[in-house]
Amino acid sequence: MEIFNEKSFDTDLDDDETDQTHDNTLPRLSFDQKLTAHRSNRLNETFGQINFPFQFQSNKKVRTNDDILIPLRCKTPSNNGRIHIYENSCHMLDIAIDWQLHSLLSHDNIAVHNRSFSFNEIRAFATAIEANLESLILSSIDLIASSIRILCQGLRKCVNLNLLDLSCNKLSRESFKLLVDTINYCTSLNYLSLANCGIQDSYGRSIGNLCRHKRLIEINLSGNEFEDMACILIGGALTENIRLIDLNLSWNFIRSYASIALFRGFEINKTLTEFDISWSNLGYDGSVALRRVLIVNQFLHRLNISNCNIDRASAKLISEGLEKNSTLQRINLSFNPLTTHGVHDIVQALNHKKSAISMFDISVG
Template sequence: MTGLHIDDDAILDSDDEDDLSNDIDHTERNRQVYLKACARYHVTPSTYFLRHVSCIHVPLQNHALGDLGAKAMATALVKNTFVKCLDLSSIGITTTGLMYILEMLEANTFIRYINLSENNLQYVGARYITEAFLSNQTVEILDISGNGFKDEDSKLLTPIIEENVSLREIILSHNEFGDIAGRQFGQALGENNTLKRFDISWNHLRQNGAIEFCLGLQANTTLEGLNLSWNGFGLEGCHEMGKTIRSNRSLTYLDLSSNRVNYDAFKLILRGLKKNKTLRTLKIGCNPITTDGALSILRAVADNRCKSLTTLDLSDVSVDNDFLSLLHNLQRIRPLHVIHGIELRHDELRKGENPVVLDTDDPVTILFECVKSRNLRLIDMLKNLDKDNSETLSREELNKGLMSIDVPLSRRSLDILMEKLDLNKDGQVDYTELMTKYKEHIRRVTKLQRDADIDFNNYRDYDKFDQLREMVRLRMRLSVAATTTSTGSQTTN
């Protein structure tokens, strides 16, 4: 390996094995090669390795081999055709021992999985690993987590993601990757078309780092599994992740556990999730998304969005009775496995008798969202509210119509509504005026969504609109539920 400077009795120099009898079976042959190497390098043989020398999986994690022990082991593996998975996590090697292992991988074309985690290889180790894996074409899974890599070390490791075409999974968890790594790895994933799984959990991807990572990821079309747990995506990172999820067509597994995702940040994720058609498993637990956040994703599933979702992990997220009731109904009609936290009990919302009057500067949104929630056409709404058959709506008719569905407006909001709708100022609202304002409303919503996607600073305006829209939808559902319950009681009586 160029630049490794291995001495003359390096691991590939194993001439003694030619003296072994051809009558010895392969397992014994492998053992003899290992024992001769141990004698040459003056190390005590590992009985555990001797037992597994001809197994598919060699789990040597936490066996303190050290550099010379790694050298003897590597010698025995140069021509070994049995071993496919090699776990060398926490075996106490330095970069010297790492060089022996990497040189062995140049000659051995059978090993598919190599775990070098928890060996504290740091900057120099990152350089050696990259040099080796730019040419390695056989290893498919590489685990180098917990090696003390700093943020700037990501520049050394990025070429592996960009240029290696055999790796299917890379695990980089439990390091110190941050803003630089977010940009480097994100851009590299945008160029990669062979990786299937990527794990960068337990790092420091926050704010700019999280944003840059998602920006790069948006160009990737092959990644299926992504573990981002225990970072710090927060509001900014979730804004960009929501856009990524919305456009992505390959991810089936996403872990965002423990990422400082509050309810507002989760709504940004949910915006993208509602448009996604491939994600089957979402892990969003250990985040303060509240009972409202937990219920909002189930409602999205119930509304026939998030169509592909089959597993939802809300570990340590509290839920309420509404959540459990909806979950029960959903699981009767589609496969959905949900993990959640404890159940919180809330007092029942008072509905119908003493409705809370809504005071808002945007009553037009309330009106048109009510129409949308009830699946009505504008002409249908006009006919339903037009009690005097004048084909127009007065202020009083609008007021009574909204009160009948438990969405009463304050006097101020009613005044604003009539001022917005009554374009010719004759005190009545006709169908043409309704249609004109409805088209304006649709254009406004489209612009709010577009501006929020382009620049996170514009999200606040969209969020105000979205909260108002969700409030209307909730009131509609409560109103329908109350009416159904009342009708059922009357029928029973």
């Protein structure tokens, strides 16, 4: 109640409701906050409806779309469709079109090496991937965890993808698990390279699940950090795999006991014809396991055990296996401390009538 010129009247200016209206006054927005609101409007297609950041509307947590593909679809032919989707994605994300990627998207086989992708660049690129893409090489492009999530969403559309190379990109445990789960959706995938991706022994079951894939015929896992656990899981997967032909595990941390677990899978596997375990440390125990593989396995054609610390005693064991093997065609024993006696034992073993060896490498320089 107010009094003016000895007259009383009520203007409601002192009511509680008035105080509440003052409390609800929106604060002034900084430039960054305005930019955030603008991008949110564009990504969520709410043009003109949201003109201040979500946190000032209510206390409710609002879902953002930073980890999903841009919701664009195109009915134009496939090759032009990828380009059209990429252009629209770049426009919606307020980023410049990369004309190198723009030209590559017209092809079914895409290869990108040694360059960096920002998060929005990989988002636009992954959105543009169409189902008729046949091969994708993204080597050494500094993929991060959020980029892997986006890329995996795009890969699930690539039902005709035959080759995938993500080598030289560091993968965390979560990213590797997500990638392995995504690969299971790629039913046409035959060739996979995850070389030099920092995959550690502690990544566990996902390593074994990758080697159980029902369609892959060639896997390159060289240059990672596999030790005992990884070899146990891979060895177990090889006992079940009926598709894999070529496996590359070179330049890992595989030592004698780890190789024993790995070679046990070869005693049962009937499809693997090429195996590379170079730059490992087989030692005496690993050579004992390899001797049994050479005797039992009648499907392996090419074996690379260069730089594996195979000395004279180990060479003697391997020669005993070679003496009873009739299917191995090529063996690489280069850069090992074989000694003259070790070489002599192996050469004698290869002289038997049933030997199929056509290439034998013992070079040292």
